[in-house]
Amino acid sequence: MNAHPPVITCRALAKSYGRRRALAGVDLDVPEGTVFGFLGPNGAGKTTAIRILLDLVRRDSGEVAVLGADPRSGGVRLRRDVGYLPGELPLAARRPARDLLAFLGRLRGGVPRGEVERLAERLHLDLDRPLRGLSKGDRQKVGLVQAFMHRPRLLVLDEPTSGLDPLLRQEFLDMVREVRAEGRTVFMSSHVLSEVQDVADRAAVIRAGRIAALEDMDDLRERALRRVTLTFAEPVGAAEFAALEHVRDAAVDGATLTCTVEGSPDALVKQAARHTVLGLTSEEPDLEELFFTHYTEGGAARGAEAGDAGA
Ligand SMILES: Nc1ncnc2c1ncn2[C@@H]1O[C@H](COP(=O)(O)OP(=O)(O)OP(=O)(O)O)[C@@H](O)[C@H]1O
Numbered sequence: 001m002n003a004h005p006p007v008i009t010c011r012a013l014a015k016s017y018g019r020r021r022a023l024a025g026v027d028l029d030v031p032e033g034t035v036f037g038f039l040g041p042n043g044a045g046k047t048t049a050i051r052i053l054l055d056l057v058r059r060d061s062g063e064v065a066v067l068g069a070d071p072r073s074g075g076v077r078l079r080r081d082v083g084y085l086p087g088e089l090p091l092a093a094r095r096p097a098r099d100l101l102a103f104l105g106r107l108r109g110g111v112p113r114g115e116v117e118r119l120a121e122r123l124h125l126d127l128d129r130p131l132r133g134l135s136k137g138d139r140q141k142v143g144l145v146q147a148f149m150h151r152p153r154l155l156v157l158d159e160p161t162s163g164l165d166p167l168l169r170q171e172f173l174d175m176v177r178e179v180r181a182e183g184r185t186v187f188m189s190s191h192v193l194s195e196v197q198d199v200a201d202r203a204a205v206i207r208a209g210r211i212a213a214l215e216d217m218d219d220l221r222e223r224a225l226r227r228v229t230l231t232f233a234e235p236v237g238a239a240e241f242a243a244l245e246h247v248r249d250a251a252v253d254g255a256t257l258t259c260t261v262e263g264s265p266d267a268l269v270k271q272a273a274r275h276t277v278l279g280l281t282s283e284e285p286d287l288e289e290l291f292f293t294h295y296t297e298g299g300a301a302r303g304a305e306a307g308d309a310g311a
Pocket residue numbers: 017020021022040041042043044045046047048049087
């Protein structure tokens with residue numbers, strides 16, 4: 001992944017609103033062709049950082065490059081090459097979504113024929129309804145269509161799943177995977193890891209204006225523990241399982257084995273397959289807990305410092 005050049009770089013990025021410090025020195029690299037989750041609680045600074053990337057808010061200090069250019073000077077190109085979903089899209093017009101999207105498409109330098117209709121169909125959005133009567137979820141769909149429609153090199157999405165029902169969330173995540181498969185990049189914010197854990201390659205936590213944790217999702221999954229219970233047709237011995245790679249705390253009760261697996265369950269599955277397996281349960285690893293344990297340990301002191309300064 002590191003072979004890819006970063007499409008977003010931030011160094012010592014800082015921003016205050018009056019005495020309130022929103023960003024207290026953010027360092028970030030988002031490699032091209034990846035999906036990057038930008039996580040943090042309310043007020044952590046996610047939206048401020050995103051707006052700086054789009055040149056909608058001016059930073060106080062620090063360096064920023066988006067697609068190789070400072071967003072302060074790269075305006076027109078930025079709008080063509082970046083798809084941006086704001087946290088809230090002001091949509092008060094009587095006109096239908098179709099008109100707004102056609103207008104925005106022209107601003108972006110053109111949209112492939114049929115793309116708006118294709119996206120609207122996937123997201124179950126009626127393009128002919130007036131914008132001002134749309135529900136929160138429908139507004140979010142309009143926001144997503146305008147962010148994806150010109151097939152930008154970089155998508156910057158502020159809370160993209162907010163307001164979407166579970167089926168549409170899955171559809172949206174498929175859209176994100178397709179973008180990555182084409183070598184394009186997605187930077188998306190969320191309050192919770194579970195929203196992005198299936199799709200993100202990397203995730204960073206911002207807290208009180210600083211990056212408090214940065215994780216490669218594969219590494220995180222590698223470290224994840226899961227509790228496994230296997231039921232066999234005949235009694236088995238604990239010893240044959242206890243020594244396996246990635247297996248811990250193996251205990252046998254008659255024909256039932258319970259153990260903890262850290263990382264790949266491959267060795268356990270192959271050993272179990274030597275017997276007749278009647279049942280298998282595996283608790284999903286709680287990545288959220290793993291991620292945030294690490295971040296609390298690593299980032300608490302720094303977070304508290306920034307919080308004091310910001311208050
Ligand atoms: N326009 C503004 N004027 C004054 N303070 C602001 C402004 N915008 C943001 N802030 C403050 O800056 C801090 C960071 O806010 P920001 O909106 O960037 O956080 P966020 O992580 O996006 O939060 P949320 O998840 O709630 O959207 C907060 O303390 C917020 O109150």
